[in-house]
Amino acid sequence: MSTRLKSGGRLIDRSAPLDFTFNGKRLRGCAGDTLASALLANDQMLLGRSFKYHRPRGLVASGAEEPNALVNLGQGARLEPNQRTTTTELFDGLEARSQNHWPSLDFDVGVVNNYAARLLPGGFYYKTFIHPRAAWKHFFEPIIRHSAGLGSAPKDRDADRYEQAYAFCDLLIVGGGVAGLQAALVAGRAGARVWLVEQTAHWGGRAPVDGDVVGGMPAADWVEAAVLELSAMDNVTLRLRCMAAGSYDHGYVLLDEKLADHTPGDGRPRHRLWRMRVGKILAATGAIERPLSFAGNDIPGVMLAGAVRDYAVNWAVSPGDRTVVVTNNDDAYRTAIVLKEAGLEVAAVIDARNIANGPLPERARALGIRVETGRAIARVKGGKRVEAVEICQQAGEGAASTTLSCDAVAMSGGWSPVVHLWSHCGGKLIWDESEAMFRPDATRPPLHADGTAMVLCAGAANGALRQAVADADAQVKIALQALGFEAESEEVPAHDVADESALEPVWIMPQGAGIALRSKMWLDFQNDVKVSDVQLAAREGYESVEHTKRYTTLGMATDQGKLSNINGLAVLADSLNAQIPQVGTTTFRPPYTPVPLGALAGEARGEIFQPLRKTPMHDWHQQNGAYFEPVGHWRRPYCFQRPGETPEQAVHREVKNTREALGLLDASTLGKIIVKGPDAGRFLDMLYTGVMSTLPIGKCRYGLMCNEQGFLSDDGVVARIDADTWLCHTTSGGADRIHAWMEDWLQCEWWDWQVFTANVTEQYAQVAVVGPNARKLLESLGGMDVSKEALPFMHWADGTLGGFACRVYRISFSGELSYEIAVPASQGAAFWALLHKAGAAFGAMPYGTEALHVMRAEKGFIMIGDETDGTIIPQDLGLDWAISKKKPDYLGKRGQERSFLANPDRWKLVGFETLDGSVIEDGAYIPEHGVNANNQRRVQGRVTSTYHSPTLGRGIAMGLLRQGPARMGEVVEFTRMDGGVTPARVVDPVFFDKDGEKQNV
Amino acid sequence: MLILSCPYCGIDAEETELAPGGEAHLKRFGPGSDDDAFEAYMFARKNPKGVHFERWRHAYGCGKWFLAARCTATLEVFGTYPAQSTEPPVEIVEKIKAKRPEWKGFS
Ligand SMILES: [Zn+2]
Secondary structure (H helix, E strand, C coil): EEEEEECCCCCEEEEEEEEECCCCEEEEECCCCCCHHHHHHCCCCCCCECCCHHHHHHHHCCCCCCCCEEEEECCCHCEEEEEEEHHHHHCEEEEEEEEECCCCCCCCCCHHHCCCCCCCCCHHHHHHHHHCCHHHHHHHHHHHHHCCCCCCCCCCCCCCCEEEEEEEEEEEEEEHHHHHHHHHHHEHHHEEEEEECCCCCCCCCCCHHHEEECCEEHHHHHHHHHHHHHHCCCEEEEEEEEEEEEEHHHHHHEEEEECCCCCCCCCCCCEEEEEEEEEEECCCCCCCEEECCCEEECCCCCCCEEHHHHHHEEECCCCCCCEEEECCCCCCCCHHHHHCCCCCEEEEEECCCCCCCCCCHHHHHHHHCCCCCCEEEEEEHHHHHHHEEEECCCCCCCCCCCCEEEEEEEEECCCCEEHHHHHHHCCEEEEEEECEEECCCCCCCEEECCCCCCEEEEEEHCCCCCCHHHHHHHHHHHHHHHCCCCCCCCCCCCCEEEEEECCCCCCCCCCCHHHHHCCCCCCECCEEEEEEHHHHHHHHCCCCCCHHEEEECCCCCCCCCEEEEEHHHHHHHCCCCCCHHHHHHCCCCCCCCCCCHHHHHHHHHHHCCCCCEEECCHHHHHHCEEEEEEEEEEEEEEEEECCCCCHHHHHHHHHEEEEEEEEEEEECCCEEEECCCCCHHHHHHHHHHCCCCCCCCEEEEEEEECCCCCCEEHHHHEEEEECCEEEEEEEECHHHHHHHHHHHHHHHHHCCCCCEEEECCCHHHEEEEEEEHHHHHHHCCCCCCCCCCCCCCCCCEEEECCCCCEEEEEECCCCEEEEEEEEEEHHHHHHHHHHHHHHHHHHHEEEEEEHHHHHHHCCCCCCCCCCCCCCCCCHHHHHHHHCCCCHHHHHHHHHHHHHHHHHHCCCEEEEEEEEECCCCCCCCCEEEEEECCCCCCCEEEEEEEEEEEECCCCCEEEEEEHHHHHHCCCCCEEECCCCCCCEEEEECCCCCCCCCCCCCC | CEEEECCCCEEEHHHHHCCEEEECCCCCCCCCHHHHHHHHCCCCCCCCCEEEEEEECCCCCCCEEEEEECCCCCCCCCEEEECCCCCCHHHHHHHHHHHHHCCCCCC
């Protein structure tokens, strides 16, 4: 069993007990425990189930690389799935639940997947996706969906808060082990702005666990002194519980700092996401131990040797009473020695090498530990817990010679540098034959903007597994020099570690294992990928490591290649008869370990998720029943609901009232761009399809803008203000885009033209006063002459109305007598209120965007985004009258001359009148007989705008139809969602007041 | 998340402040141009792995368009210069040649 030892544990405080629960069971740990160490101390070895086969899973590791022991933490609004027990600090009242099991952890129905393993080989998903389809839908998917998956997604709104912060430094050092600390000391003394971050709650990394001696003192003492010195430096920032998630272009780094994961509910944000720009990154991120591939290596109780050592030394927890150590290197002997010295039994060290006579093996032998060289584990026996191991020759096929009873296996296949931050941004790796690992290739680093290295690696992360301090010292000096700092010449502290003899690469154990053993050798514990799966993928032709990864799911999900990578590559290389460096590695992608979505969102949630644009009249709208709709970043009233009204009823009322009496529209969102200068007229003639330079002062003209392909991009009314000033109205959503478009041409193409532009959209509030009573209202306010004679249709004038300085445009988007009145934004609310107060006598009502849309559709006016979709030229919409034939050039003219746009079969704008008065469905098509080359039903047109017209009392629509204008009177059929059709007659798109008599009064 | 220096306001601007504008130094072909020239202007874009010239706008800063020379593979930036340039400045071309001897030059 696993248990707490009587003494020891450098990180725990036995006098501070903490209560927690696992699957509802009350357990006790102590301060300084991780959830993993506390669970182990309570003999809770079975912690989860694997993804595919639902095999029992226990702890494998002690840190961020843990693949199995993921739990649901907390509940309700604080539920967080997939939390690693190894990186979760224990706190009083912690609640954890195991995941990926059903109905219970001990009895799991999904384990039938295990017995059906032959039905779920590598590439299972892809194979069943393709064939047979019916089997996937009715058989595989329901079962797999029910039984597989990681933790449960939280259903409640996250109760915690998160924050984000920006920071800058010269040198970001990632990893607070002895390498990172030494680098920080050198850089800090040199005066650089330094950040040193460590993902765990403790400084020092592995060195104190492994008994290293640094600078003549125990590593733990040296670490303490180093942290003390760094704390006193103003130019150095130290952060624990801070994980560098990813490195990105030009020195951009994301760091996830766990502020209150271990002190939940204390009022602080749970995480803080640091968004940093750094001069250089020094990755002192250490190394991760590799598992060995032997049959049954996934049974709970089989752990990494370094992790077994961590649990014993840091938390005084023994994973088992009797442990077998299996290795291909000297380092794992440290685990045997630690366990023996803690009074535990070590059944044997199984060493795959024929000779093991370095200082560490000799010391183990001297302690009376049995060392078996040239041997291997043939298979592990046990179900939910290791019971014994069968021993065989490493060189053989797995015939067992001895059985050793044990309840824990500590395995080591060597160590791999953590190169994620190096690789995220394109740093290349080289294969190190002697340590059987990939390490950073210093000649091919990821680059900063200036072309120098953006990331340097130091210590074990750089492949210096045993000379971390000296390597970090050398690397930080390279970084400092590149940053323009001079390092003080101080002696590098000696880093004394035991000599180790060479490891021997062992990719499967034993070497000649047959298929029965290979299909029980796990490469990826989380995703259930075995040696046999990778070999099968290779036989099926998957030669690229990236393809194999996706086909088998090796190293996917939360693992990201931390544990499974090298072993999987080696097996693939062997199957392909290739060398490991030729096969290459998969791409390391951020984040290094998962970052909560809450941290990525930060404070951008709820009301401040996105800044909203509000018109000066917004508060009035809110107080008067506005039913808002988003228009770009604006919120505009869709309609103003009265008590008891549906939005639809409100729209109908607003339309009728506007047509019969008086409607008021907040048109402030309309884009307003001033174009001014000696060449402004010439410029606008290029921008619009029509002629604007000849527009007389005081008059308005409707204009179309196209892109260079000739497709319609925006429209609006242009007013000539004075000799060299025009005001261009754009669509509400188009103002910023069109302003940028103008600037693009002025700055990049016609930079010798003298033109200024200014986007004054938000400087003016604008109100459309619309309806038969519009003039009466304005005249009642007093001020300027708004008579037909003084201010005819398509003219504008400056003046005052009711004491407000304003500019009044006689333009109409509804077909009614209409004035659009602009006042300074600061007076918009007051002016709007005055119009309502004075308008009451004339039947004034506010109307929203939907009534606006209905009225413009009744008049056959097009709407950018409805009648256009980026493939429509003005000629398609019958707008030839707005295109100048005389101008030699305008943006889009050449594009419109392309031959296919002259095709008479193009879909063109017409109106549609349903035969039964119903409303054509949004997005409906007009099909025709036959199918196209892709066996799809042929279509001849589609609806673009469709409404119920309260004015006419029936459905009206505009749409595009092949040769439309030539087919007036014909009846076509529109599709319906229920499978039926809606017959409609092709008519002129102007449904109401065809001669424009109402607007010209 | 590139950082590009705006040649107008002098700010080292982060990508979030910038709007991309595609390939630089295109020549506009308008009415009267033949189909091939217009097609090339409209659609034919270089997509090099290596040295490239691009348009960027300091959209959330001074609002100016500028041009940038950079390596699309390593993201190294060779320099930025005003949009009112018909070809890359000599000093930037020289700098690129020194750093990328295999580069065939601006065309
Ligand atoms: Zn700028």
